[in-house]
Amino acid sequence: MPKSRFEGSLSTPCVDVAIDLGNPLLNLTVDGFLKIGAVAATRSAAEDVYHIVRKGSLSEHNFEQTLKKTCKEGAYWGTVAGVYVGMEYGMERVRGTRDWKNALIGGVLTGALVSAAGNNNADKVVIDAITGGAIATAAEFIGYLT
Structure with a gap:
């Protein structure tokens, strides 16, 4: 009996944005803000799309509410991440160890x-x-x- 075999690999895409503000603290803080803010915004948008699809209707009001919520979540979690990354880096610099x-x-x-x-x-x-x-x-x- 013939045998078949499937081989492959799965890898996640890597998107890296380099922003150089001339200071490592600022670079890390902005990087943390952008990365985690994008994740939070995507999660919020996906959640709202699920609710809209489940309800079965899309209106201009739903779209505006989703956009506002997505931006708010992205900004909030991006800010938290930026503060954390900045604090951690600051502690590394103050303590002299990682x-x-x-x-x-x-x-x-x-x-x-x-x-x-x-x-x-x-x-x-x-x-x-x-x-x-x-x-x-x-x-x-x-x-x-x-």
Whole structure:
């Protein structure tokens, strides 16, 4: 009996935008903003498209609402990412070493700053700081595994 075989590979596209603002801190911050902002905007748009398709009707109002939500989500998460990347890089420069502690401190500072900017009470700011530090540190350790 004849046998057939299929071989192939799957790779994800790599899009890299290089923006040189003359300062590594600014370069990393803008890069983080653009990359994570694009991911957040895409996720938001995909979610809204799903709801529109499920409902079965597209109107100009739906389109405008989707566009506003997409831009808002992209700007919010891009800003959070930019602040985090800047904080982590700043910690690396201040401490003179590159390790997981930079991620922890950067995550804590970013969580606290973003929460405080949202006019949250002190308990919420502390909880968000702890969450930011935990997520950043976990991401750093996962990065070591790959």
